[in-house]
Amino acid sequence: MKLKITLLLTAFLSVNAIAQTKVGTIDSDYIINYMPEAKTVVGMVQNYGAKLDSSFVIKVEDFKEKLEAYKAKEKEMGELEKKVTQKELNELEANIQQYQKNGNTLMGLKRDELMRPLYKKLNDAISWVAKENGYTQVLTTTGNQFAYIDEKFDITTLVIKKLGIVIPKEKK
Numbered sequence: 001m002k003l004k005i006t007l008l009l010t011a012f013l014s015v016n017a018i019a020q021t022k023v024g025t026i027d028s029d030y031i032i033n034y035m036p037e038a039k040t041v042v043g044m045v046q047n048y049g050a051k052l053d054s055s056f057v058i059k060v061e062d063f064k065e066k067l068e069a070y071k072a073k074e075k076e077m078g079e080l081e082k083k084v085t086q087k088e089l090n091e092l093e094a095n096i097q098q099y100q101k102n103g104n105t106l107m108g109l110k111r112d113e114l115m116r117p118l119y120k121k122l123n124d125a126i127s128w129v130a131k132e133n134g135y136t137q138v139l140t141t142t143g144n145q146f147a148y149i150d151e152k153f154d155i156t157t158l159v160i161k162k163l164g165i166v167i168p169k170e171k172k
Helices: 002-019 028-034 036-076 079-133 156-163
Strands: 023-026 137-140
Touching: 023 079, 023 156, 028 036, 028 079, 028 156, 036 079, 079 156
Parallel strands: 023 137
Antiparallel strands: none
16 A cells, blocks of 8 residues: 555656646747847947958058069069068968957957847846746757757747847748
């Protein structure tokens, strides 16, 4: 008798524990793309990139001028002068490559810095919707390889409504 009660109690607790888990999904990139603030952030990142590009263009133009001058005078130069000029050109080229690498890194950091408040706002909305609707877990569909997701557990629309985002109608 004790064994039957124990089995029955274990089965009840197992079913109860399983029933308490509710998993939802969300397409966070979709939401971020339609947030009004995203357009502002994109504009700010593009302006920052333009500033970096203007400095980069100056460095490239300087390199091109020195390279053309070297090519024009190469036949008149002595071996030592050629080596010094070639070394200088190699250093300028390496400097340009390093500047470009640093520029890409700076662009990424700036984009991350400017996007952080949007992701915070999105995260707060997801947390609110999840708690309000009894979800214990919310998985993002962006970048994951799900074989199947039941649409009734997708909370993307609920979060969009919570954030007050208006999605434009698709034109046919």
